[in-house]
Structures are given as C-alpha cells and as structure tokens.
Amino acid sequence: MNWKSLLRPKRLAAVALVASCAAGAVSVALASDHQDTPDVELNPEMDMTDLYVFPSPTAGRIVLVMNSWGVLSPAETPTTYFDPNILYQFKIDNNADGIEDKVIQVTFNGYDAGQTVEVRGPIAPPVAGAMMNEVSTATPSVTGATRTTIGSASGMQVYAGPRDDPFFIDLEQFFRIIPDRKPVTGPLSQLPDTPSASAWRTPGIDFLTGFNVLSIIIELPVSDLTGTSGPKFGVWATMSR
Numbered sequence: 668m669n670w671k672s673l674l675r676p677k678r679l680a681a682v683a684l685v686a687s688c689a690a691g692a693v694s695v696a697l698a699s700d701h702q703d704t705p706d707v708e709l710n711p712e713m714d715m716t717d718l719y720v721f722p723s724p725t726a727g728r729i730v731l732v733m734n735s736w737g738v739l740s741p742a743e744t745p746t747t748y749f750d751p752n753i754l755y756q757f758k759i760d761n762n763a764d765g766i767e768d769k770v771i772q773v774t775f776n777g778y779d780a781g782q783t784v785e786v787r788g789p790i791a792p793p794v795a796g797a798m799m800n801e802v803s804t805a806t807p808s809v810t811g812a813t814r815t816t817i818g819s820a821s822g823m824q825v826y827a828g829p830r831d832d833p834f835f836i837d838l839e840q841f842f843r844i845i846p847d848r849k850p851v852t853g854p855l856s857q858l859p860d861t862p863s864a865s866a867w868r869t870p871g872i873d874f875l876t877g878f879n880v881l882s883i884i885i886e887l888p889v890s891d892l893t894g895t896s897g898p899k900f901g902v903w904a905t906m907s908r
Contacts, residue, residue: 711736712750716880717834718904729889731757731771733904734880737832744829744879748782749775749813753906754802755883759789760901761894767792767903768894772803773827773883775813784817784827784883785810789891800907823887830882838874840867 712735719732733755739747749755754774758767771788785807793801811817814828842849843864850856892900 720902731885733883736881739879751775756905759892762896782813826884829879832875832880835873837871
C-alpha cells in the first residue's frame with residue numbers, strides 16, 4: 668500500500684481518539700489502548716496507546732503526553748521513528764461544549780536518525796472535528812531534533828522520542844480471560860480461542876516491562892490553554908493520516 672506524503676494543507680482522516688480532562692485541580696479519565704485492533708497491530712506507527720495530562724512541577728505549567736508505537740522492543744527502539752505522514756494533535760476544549768477551541772499540531776520530517784519535529788500552536792483549529800483535519804500554515808512554535816528536549820523553559824518545551832511504557836498489564840492473563848481480544852501475530856496469538864481463565868492472577872506479571880513507546884511530551888503555561896470561561900478545560904488527542 669502506498670501512502671501519499673503529507674502536504675499542507677492536505678486534508679487528513681482521523682484514525683484514533685483518546686479522551687482525558689484537565690483543570691486547575693486535575694480530574695482524570697483512565698484508559699489505555701495497546702494494539703486494540705488488527706489494523707493498528709499490523710500498522711504500529713498508528714497505534715495511539717495513551718494520553719496523559721498532569722500539572723508540571725513548575726507552578727502555572729501543565730504537561731501533555733501522547734504515546735504511540737505500543738510494545739516497542741529494546742532492539743527495535745533505536746531505529747523506530749514517528750511517521751512523517753501522520754498529523755498528531757492535542758485538542759483543547761476550554762468552554763465545555765465538546766468542540767476543540769485550540770489545537771497543538773505535531774508533525775515530523777524524515778524517517779531516520781536525523782528526524783525533526785515541528786509543533787504548531789496552541790492555535791485555533793484549521794478544521795474542527797475528527798475528520799478532514801488539515802495542517803496549519805502557521806509558523807511552528809517549536810522545531811528541532813527528536814530524542815532531545817527543545818524549546819523554552821518559560822514557554823513551550825518539547826520532547827519527541829522513545830520512553831519506557833508506564834502502563835501495567837498482565838496481558839497474557841487478560842487474553843486468557845477475554846481471548847477474542849488477543850493479537851493476530853506473535854506468541855500471544857497462540858493462546859486458546861476460548862476462555863482459559865476467569866480472574867487476574869496474583870501477583871500479576873507486567874507484560875510491558877522493558878517495552879517502550881514513542882512519546883510526544885509538551886510542557887507549556889496553563890494560560891495558553893484556558894479560555895474566558897474559567898480555568899477548566901478538556902483535552903483529547905488524535906492521529907490523522
């Protein structure tokens with residue numbers, strides 16, 4: 668299958684969505700998805716695993732994290748890169764209407780050790796909603812190399828690169844309980860097709876120990892995300908090709 672290169676303002680189709688919430692005192696929506704369909708299992712660069720939103724240790728700042736490429740082995744990590752044909756977006760609703768008022772758009776150039784990242788925003792969305800998204804023509808707020816921290820400690824700081832997967836799950840036992848969710852490739856695909864367990868084992872075994880993800884980590888002032896209706900705002904993330 669041939670994918671067309673990402674051209675601005677080329678329209679894109681959204682393929683993943685994860686929701687969370689943030690405010691002055693952070694409220695939390697808990698969820699995680701790793702290789703949740705055969706499509707993303709076989710196309711791991713499009714597998715969004717987690718979205719995290721939490722206060723920075725520095726007062727008045729907040730951290731946004733989007734993880735992808737779930738179950739990345741240590742051997743694969745040094746030569747695995749973000750897909751330059753994908754638009755990664757953090758979407759921010761700051762008036763509680765369920766529609767993004769601001770977006771932070773992240774794109775990549777190159778597919779090797781010299782890969783660079785461009786971050787645009789927070790800006791008004793070129794196209795609101797999940798479909799037909801476009802890359803903004805705005806000048807990037809931050810641009811530079813991946814796998815190192817770039818930007819400003821007083822403005823926006825960005826890191827894009829591999830990180831240890833923080834999620835914990837006894838994945839083998841999960842697939843023994845719910846076998847219709849097991850992968851179509853690899854050793855876990857050989858587990859029985861019918862339930863062979865009915866409860867978690869104790870102690871659990873963290874299947875993800877030693878595995879990595881590709882993380883987009885952005886720290887910026889909270890005031891860059893809030894609106895006129897107060898300090899509360901919602902955050903979700905999308906990946907669009």
